[in-house]
Amino acid sequence: MWLRNREGTEPVTARSPLGARRVLSVVALVLGAAAAVFFVVRAMSTGEAVWAWEAAIAAAVALVAAVDLLVLRHRRSRRRDRQHQ
DSSP, X not given: OTTTTOOSSHHHHOXXXXXXXXXXXXXXXXXXXXXXXXXXXXXXXXXXXHHHHHHHHHHHHHHHHHHHHHHHHHHHHXXXXXXXX
16 A cells, blocks of 8 residues: 555644644634524514524534533543553
């Protein structure tokens, strides 16, 4: 295979995408939660079902971002444990 005898500095200089992923998840969590609150208030004041659906979608985005942050936290702690062994 062509990948077996690879020469280069990729493993040495490669950077983990976890930092960028963490920033994106924090932004999605904050914006999703704020949008969900806004849409819930709109749904309650107008009584239109479309705002409730918008609130559900925004809450789902915030939930996915929160779960992603938990996964990243678990990976960071697992990596720290491996370094101390």
